[in-house]
Amino acid sequence: MRKNIVAGNWKMNNDLAETQELISDLKKQMVKEPNATVMVAPTFTNLYEAFQSLKDTPVVVAAQNMHQNASGAYTGEISANMLKSVGVETVILGHSERRAYFNETNELLAEKVDAALENNMTIIFCFGEELEDRKAEKHFDLVASQLKESLYHLPKESWKNIILAYEPVWAIGTGETASPEQAQEMHAFVRKNVADKFGEEVAEDVSILYGGSVKPANAKEIFANKDVDGGLIGGASLKAADFLEIVNAF
Numbered sequence: 001m002r003k004n005i006v007a008g009n010w011k012m013n014n015d016l017a018e019t020q021e022l023i024s025d026l027k028k029q030m031v032k033e034p035n036a037t038v039m040v041a042p043t044f045t046n047l048y049e050a051f052q053s054l055k056d057t058p059v060v061v062a063a064q065n066m067h068q069n070a071s072g073a074y075t076g077e078i079s080a081n082m083l084k085s086v087g088v089e090t091v092i093l094g095h096s097e098r099r100a101y102f103n104e105t106n107e108l109l110a111e112k113v114d115a116a117l118e119n120n121m122t123i124i125f126c127f128g129e130e131l132e133d134r135k136a137e138k139h140f141d142l143v144a145s146q147l148k149e150s151l152y153h154l155p156k157e158s159w160k161n162i163i164l165a166y167e168p169v170w171a172i173g174t175g176e177t178a179s180p181e182q183a184q185e186m187h188a189f190v191r192k193n194v195a196d197k198f199g200e201e202v203a204e205d206v207s208i209l210y211g212g213s214v215k216p217a218n219a220k221e222i223f224a225n226k227d228v229d230g231g232l233i234g235g236a237s238l239k240a241a242d243f244l245e246i247v248n249a250f
């Protein structure tokens, strides 16, 4: 059975004090047993603090990125083992901002995916088209190749560690959300694509999150779609009350 998941991607926001405050608000305001698995992804420097202060709660702490190699001369980078050593076992890979500003390609992401899985980590794998792709009606082909080139070399068993996150680039931070119909259409396409390659069971079990301007006001109608299993939330995850209202949309 696939899980409902609401994950907050805090991006490059919040210093240590702000992170502590946001976590403290989350702990105070969160219901005891939410109907979705809750995840938060602070910046690298705040992961240790976040893990320590959330380890007695059901909230999962995730990293926003990691390097594909285990160690070595890669100035400025962080490995899977380093994340695990501070308690972090989940990592976001392939976010469109990493693809756009840090030249992360499908091939590089395949290496990162392999490194995370070798370390038995869970991956939130992001993909999605840009506006021009949608206008040219290439969005399905583009998404299919993002999935194929980074994930389809995996053995079937690895899929228990994969969460997918469809984030149309034109909907990120723009206030423009994919309509519930557009989200459902893409999520159903992705599930079918996974089923064709890995079988019905894998496809039925994988959680597919939607990301892009999810807010308390639109979360319910987006999550109501049968192939939308939750959200990856940017801006609205930076305020505990808004984020928890989205969590409670399940």
Ligand code: 13P
Residues within 6 Å of the ligand: 009, 095, 167, 171, 172, 173, 174, 175, 211, 212, 213, 214, 232, 233, 234, 235, 236
């Ligand atoms: P916004 O919710 O701010 O549009 O960001 C979405 C996102 O990129 C989450 O990873």
